[in-house]
Amino acid sequence: MPLAIAGKEFHNRFFLGTGKFRSKADLAESIAASGTEIVTVALRRIDLEHHEENIVEYIPKSVTLLVNTSGARNAQEALRIARLAKASGYGNWIKIEVINDSKYLLPDNYETIKATEMLVAEGFIVLPYMFPDLYVARELVKAGAATVMPLGSLIGSHQGLKAKEFIKILIDEIDVPIVVDAGIGRPSQAAEAMEMGADAVLANTAVATAGNPAHLAQAFGLATAAGRLAYLSKLPSSQSHADASSPLTGFLFEQ
Amino acid sequence: MNITLNGRPQEINPAMTLRNLVEQFCKNPAQVIVELNGTIIKNEQWGSRKVQDGDTLELVNLVGGG
């Protein structure tokens, strides 16, 4: 079954970020190799000195563009960026990223809730990036978020699922898709997130800075799919063996 | 005439329309988003719109990001 977000279906549950790639060619190959159907991009002032090629040309038209609000330090700035992104004509899917912390790049959950409310009110499809907190996740859903995107660990740290137990709680309690974002450094970590029931994973730095980005992108695509299949197969739980004697329930079988 | 362009002071010819400016400074005018004094200006209006002295102009576009 595909992943459904805001009426769109995604058959590939690996999302790719497009930042930090050494070359646009790397990016294009990585998108193709992973089979990803949704990528994040950012909005920046045009570099007036160096004429950069526009990133959109390297992204196939069939891939959904998710514009992030990176740079926003509060909800108002996120809204401004979202409006600019919409004016670009590439759709109105926004990944809310509100970070007022240059040391750890941790998202501001409260501003993210505010931003979600504001953007949903203006008709954006909102995918908020957040620190896994169940109360906040509930507020985001209430505010109209299409998914919730908890961080696995700090952006760019490759530490995988440091927040695993708390992500699991979101998976169990929140009814919109859970997309694990940030800190996914290895395909095995992506598989791990999918095995425990995440709906999708997003990786960027790992792929962009790999020796061979396209290969790693392909690996991520495969690992994500493998993890999803494993989850659907209902992994057998490891069981301890019972003794021959049954002190707790033996009485139920006595004549 | 002086405006602030992408955060920096920039001297420009007062006769220039937004379209002229975009074409002068950007390689890919089609990809540019224009925000003048905090308001987004649509593509269709670039030809008719001129900037004033002291205006703040932002020319942005989509780039790689996580």
Next chain:
Amino acid sequence: MITLEEIRNILGTQNPEQVERLAREAQKITQHYFGRAISLYAPVYISNYCSSHCTYCGFHVRNRINRIKLTREEMHKEMSHVAQSGIENILILTGESYKATPLSYLKEAVEIAKQYFSSISLEVHPMEEAEYRELFKIGVDGIAIYQETYHRQRYAQVHLSGKKKDYDYRRSAPERIAQAGIRQISMGILLGLADDVEEDLYELFEHLRWMEKNFPGVEYSLSFPRLRPIKSLGFEPCCVTDLILIKAICLTRICFPRLGINLSTRENAQLRNRALDLGITKISAASKTSVGGYTTENPEELDPQFDIQDERSVDEIVQMLKHRDFDPVFTDWRRIDNESAA
């Protein structure tokens, strides 16, 4: 959440080893989240007037029993008697009669109970959110309301007349209770009512999951009263063996680690003792299930809602608990003021 098929597999197993494994898991989880604490409470029936016809219940509207509802003085008498045994949690019960025991009567009962008990729960007819809110404001901590069975057809078969016929009104009551601010909600099914126990359990779990997700601040508990045949009513419940009951309790504990699970004196002492290891966290002690049953001089004249199978006194229960290293808890907390919270 666990699927219906998985529930069928687990409740269907007759393999002693698998059952033991299930029990061990349930025990581990219970100890992990509850330690050795077992909460004690006592039911006090204040009225057996009922306007509904439930074919399985001795209080039903067409059954010829002596209809009583306690006066204020009688409530004082019953409640002080129960309080003297050390009980701090009271469950006030009535039949389901909107006329005989309206909200005003229930509020009177609560005001009296407040003088004797630190925690007050009610098991009464389903009502509107505004009415639940009034109960909350005067200090009601918990409401118990069981759907009996989630099987619509069976529900219609056993509820022949009265407001209880309204399946949806009853099923939506927990939502109204939570909206009203009540902190504890007890839900459950009557084992033996519908012949597909597994499906009823599944529906109960789904209902509980929905409540948990939408009202996460509420403390939930479940109950599985097991119906016994009642000759006078000519009602034959479906057979639910001890094994099925125990498996249901273990399974519930495993699926809902923090959930309170209650076992009343419908069950005998031996089974109740055993079940304490396997997920039960709340038991009643020294119960009387007839109106005025604690202080009556003529118990044989009264009509109990069900026959008590475990007649131990509070002291006996406490001794048994301590002997088995359990920690009897009379009260978790004391209410200060609900008025400002409402």
